[in-house]
Amino acid sequence: MSENKILILDFGGQYNQLIARRVRECGVYSEVHGYEQMELSDIKAFDPKGIIFTGGPQSAYGEGAPSIDDGVFELGVPILGICYGAQLMAYRLGGRIDSAPTSEYGRTEVTIDDKNGILAEADDVNVCWMSHTDYISEPPEGFVITAHTTDCPVAAMEDRSRGFYAVQFHPEVNHTRHGSEFLKRFVLEVCGCEQDWKMDSFARTQIDRIREKVGTDRVLLALSGGVDSSVCAALLSKAIGNQLTCVFVDHGLLRKNEAAQVASIFGEDGQFDLNFVLVDAAQRYYEKLTGASEPEAKRKIIGEEFIRVFEKTAKQIGRHEYLAQGTIYPDVIESGLGKSAVIKSHHNVGGLPDHVDFREILEPLRMLFKDEVRQLGRELGLPEELVSRQPFPGPGLAVRIIGEVTEEKVHVVQEADAIYREEIAKAGLAGSISQYFAALTNMQTVGVMGDFRTYDYAIVLRAVQTSDFMTAEASEIPWDVLQRVMTRIVNEVDHVNRVLYDLTSKPPGTVEME
Numbered sequence: 412m413s414e415n416k417i418l419i420l421d422f423g424g425q426y427n428q429l430i431a432r433r434v435r436e437c438g439v440y441s442e443v444h445g446y447e448q449m450e451l452s453d454i455k456a457f458d459p460k461g462i463i464f465t466g467g468p469q470s471a472y473g474e475g476a477p478s479i480d481d482g483v484f485e486l487g488v489p490i491l492g493i494c495y496g497a498q499l500m501a502y503r504l505g506g507r508i509d510s511a512p513t514s515e516y517g518r519t520e521v522t523i524d525d526k527n528g529i530l531a532e533a534d535d536v537n538v539c540w541m542s543h544t545d546y547i548s549e550p551p552e553g554f555v556i557t558a559h560t561t562d563c564p565v566a567a568m569e570d571r572s573r574g575f576y577a578v579q580f581h582p583e584v585n586h587t588r589h590g591s592e593f594l595k596r597f598v599l600e601v602c603g604c605e606q607d608w609k610m611d612s613f614a615r616t617q618i619d620r621i622r623e624k625v626g627t628d629r630v631l632l633a634l635s636g637g638v639d640s641s642v643c644a645a646l647l648s649k650a651i652g653n654q655l656t657c658v659f660v661d662h663g664l665l666r667k668n669e670a671a672q673v674a675s676i677f678g679e680d681g682q683f684d685l686n687f688v689l690v691d692a693a694q695r696y697y698e699k700l701t702g703a704s705e706p707e708a709k710r711k712i713i714g715e716e717f718i719r720v721f722e723k724t725a726k727q728i729g730r731h732e733y734l735a736q737g738t739i740y741p742d743v744i745e746s747g748l749g750k751s752a753v754i755k756s757h758h759n760v761g762g763l764p765d766h767v768d769f770r771e772i773l774e775p776l777r778m779l780f781k782d783e784v785r786q787l788g789r790e791l792g793l794p795e796e797l798v799s800r801q802p803f804p805g806p807g808l809a810v811r812i813i814g815e816v817t818e819e820k821v822h823v824v825q826e827a828d829a830i831y832r833e834e835i836a837k838a839g840l841a842g843s844i845s846q847y848f849a850a851l852t853n854m855q856t857v858g859v860m861g862d863f864r865t866y867d868y869a870i871v872l873r874a875v876q877t878s879d880f881m882t883a884e885a886s887e888i889p890w891d892v893l894q895r896v897m898t899r900i901v902n903e904v905d906h907v908n909r910v911l912y913d914l915t916s917k918p919p920g921t922v923e924m925e
């Protein structure tokens with residue numbers, strides 16, 4: 412990795428990933444580590460050009476509060492404290508922290524007192540995102556107060572001679588005006604980082620590393636056709652060519668034409684040098700799914716079946732020393748950086764068979780955010796259609812068919828979904844909706860078509876706006892587009908006589924139906 416890197420010490424803040432992404436958007440590499448996993452010696456070994464302390468839910472003066480070896484302030488490395496991180500810095504350096512008489516949450520007007528440091532681009536009264544119940548009541552010696560609010564005497568402070576900066580607000584969230592510029596000033600001007608974090612150089616170093624590590628051995632990759640595993644395949648192919656075997660299991664629950672698309676990119680006639688093994692397991696999955704209507708039961712069948720099919724195929728094609736996975740950085744962060752940050756255990760981490768004997772797991776994308784993975788995919792020559800693809804769940808259309816899955820229902824939902832996607836693309840909306848799809852309700856209703864009574868399925872259309880898929884809102888798709896989609900679906904897809912639009916946000920709904 413480059414010498415220009417920023418260490419983000421996580422004290423349990425909800426925006427730790429966002430801070431890392433913002434730093435990388437400045438062209439500078441950053442990593443997030445839980446504070447309790449980084450001893451002073453680890454920090455020295457990491458050799459950062461700058462350190463950022465994140466927010467966190469505790470009080471800096473509380474018993475057992477997350478803290479840090481004071482030696483970090485002696486390293487001569489600039490530090491930026493955000494929210495809890497700001498308070499921790501103030502507290503450890505001899506300032507005073509108190510419970511604020513008035514907490515500040517959300518958009519807050521911050522008066523800027525001094526623009527000679529990282530707040531140079533700020534408005535005189537800058538709208539910032541706050542979320543705190545404690546505040547710095549007195550800064551430590553050597554600091555100047557650079558911003559305040561009506562309820563918070565120290566909204567920002569700086570000790571420029573020592574390279575210590577602190578902001579009570581969250582510069583990493585979009586609601587803070589000029590927040591990215593404050594971070595950029597810290598990273599580029601204060602820490603003096605060069606902007607050398609770019610996907611073309613990442614690809615080159617990763618390719619060399621993979622070659623060196625793998626030598627003449629063989630690598631097996633379970634290719635789903637999603638962005639992460641596809642980019643992983645492209646990268647490995649550039650590095651080791653046909654020492655890579657990609658197994659693509661068509662479970663019959665993919666979108667219309669999807670299996671053919673994946674085969675055209677990665678198969679024999681595609682542009683990549685690798686061994687492509689397509690396993691058509693559709694009938695096997697339909698049989699296993701017969702009679703299963705409960706969502707978790709369906710997911711379990713699909714997960715177990717995947718492992719069985721994959722194991723069987725792996726045995727047939729012979730020994731591969733390495734298993735590659737398209738794990739990405741949010742999966743790594745969310746799977747736990749220590750106690751404070753466990754949000755959920757991700758299905759991609761550790762979700763593959765343990766019965767097949769591999770020497771090691773390769774995860775060449777494990778330090779990349781999703782937008783970086785997409786960028787890398789472009790560098791490697793993957794088609795834009797694949798690189799900018801919306802998320803698609805591992806269990807596929809099975810979670811978009813409420814209740815029991817049958818081949819016929821899969822076909823119905825595939826056709827309806829293809830029409831929906833086509834019309835969204837035609838209307839120029841594809842890039843502005845986070846995720847959208849058609850699903851099959853298990854409901855049949857009475858309708859009338861050409862003077863005949865019908866009793867057919869209702870399709871539900873879903874479209875959401877979200878930045879992290881943890882919360883989401885229904886997209887406002889123009890009425891005329893929805894009308895066109897409805898007309899085409901009822902006319903062109905057999906067994907559908909009704910189309911509904913799902914208005915539910917998440918929570919209380921989820922993005923998928925099951």
Ligand code: XMP
Nearest residue numbers: 758802803804805806846880917921922923
């Ligand atoms: P939910 O339905 O949980 O979906 O609100 C949030 C996001 O995750 C995707 N999703 C999955 N992705 N395996 C996956 O790889 C799964 O089992 C799975 N379930 C949901 C969903 O499409 C959405 O983007």
